[in-house]
Amino acid sequence: MQLDCHSVWNNCLRYIKASTSEQSFRTWFMPIVPLKLVDQVLTIQVPSQFFYEWLEEHYVHLLRGAIDQVLGKEGRLEYSVIVDQGSATSQPYTVNYPEKNTSKQNGTAASNYRQNGSNFSTPQQEASAPAKPHDPQLNPNYTFDTFVEGDCNRLGRSAGYAVAQKPGVTSFNPLMVYGGVGLGKTHLVQAIGNEIKRDLPDRRIYYVSSEKFTNQFIEALRNNRVQDFSNFFLEMDVLILDDVQFLANKEKTQEIFFHIFNHLHQSGKQIIMTSDCPPRDLRGLQERLLSRFKWGLTADLQQPDLETRIAIIQKKMQADGIDIPDDVIEYLAYSVDTNIRELEGVIISLIAHASLNRREIDLELAKQCLKHIVSDIETEVGVDFIQKTVSEFFNISLDDMKAKTRKKEIVIARQVAMYFCKEYTNHSLKSIGFHFGGRDHSTVIHAVQSVNDMVTIDSKMKNAVESLKKKLRVRVTV
Ligand code: ADP
């Protein structure tokens, strides 16, 4: 049966849709137009250079998976990129990737795309093929230069920098960096790796996520190559293990890591780890491992403040050669205060909107864009989330929120939470009252009125409500 490019692409889309979020699917895949299918080569048209690069960087595996599934291993993908010259009179023209004859070397779509199989080289393979240069698996963009310093990360950054100057020699061994998602752990530990790689090129460095470490280990077990697996790690001068919380309850993996850890540490090799919580809260990790994590230095990364968020965006945009007006940057940094990754997600989505609609990036577009994202989220804000956020904010217990207590600060917190439930959820007054320890609807009405009154006369209260608004509203998932 002869397949045409549209049905092939539709099948690819079905595969992609199942493996990615609705938002990414809409932003990055719906705008693609299939152009032709010749000799198992599918050509797709994408709206801009930026769009193409974004797909290449973030979705190459997904696209490969789709093509493999639909066209088989022989299938290939080519891009046709619309280049907008930015003036009303000149017509957009197209550029094709990979360019003919150069596809082997130029690192563009199809070349990366076909070579990707080799990116998955396991340590076993590397160990058994010593002629192949060792790949430390570092992302060159994650450097100290691109890492913005702020109060939120000063200790981690300086410790990391010290380790990078003298790996294995400082007392920061192991160095354990912890903090919530998207606060820069991976960036920081990779920066250490990149710095060492640059200044001490003979050192063997290896960055690996705990998930990949586990998978490599399982693979080694299956192939009876556990010895090769350990040997590979024991040869490292610097081992960076990201997200160790992932090792929780994986007894065998922890055991081998314990062995590797001890050996490296005794030989004065540097170990760097990250985790999403302080070591004392790591559940499901063996005590003997945890006690070793405390031998060196533990540093946390906190939420960046507004100025740091602004500086981070400015730096990123500068590095990407993208010009976003200052007022837009400030607006975004102000509105999204959860973490940097979310902030970046919002900016990417903004750039994508601008690029797709051929519009300037300005405050109005930013607002529209954020509203669109935020409104997706608002529906998710439920009574539980409001009660939890508000009680944390006022530092009272969740039980007090629902209890009979009439202590002033508890009453205020309770009223504020009721107010937000009325504002942000579809619950009836009766249902809201019910969620607050079975109070009746008139109590809720009274609470809403009190809060409205308080914010007009009490500036502290006004600020509290403003901060809470942001906390409740902006739970952006892009
Ligand atoms: P984590 O590993 O803690 O989840 P990442 O290191 O992946 O977070 O960081 C998320 C994004 O935020 C990355 O793109 C990273 O470059 C950026 N980022 C975080 N902190 C900073 C910082 N201080 N300076 C510059 N970029 C940062």
Ligand code: MG
């Ligand atoms: Mg990370």
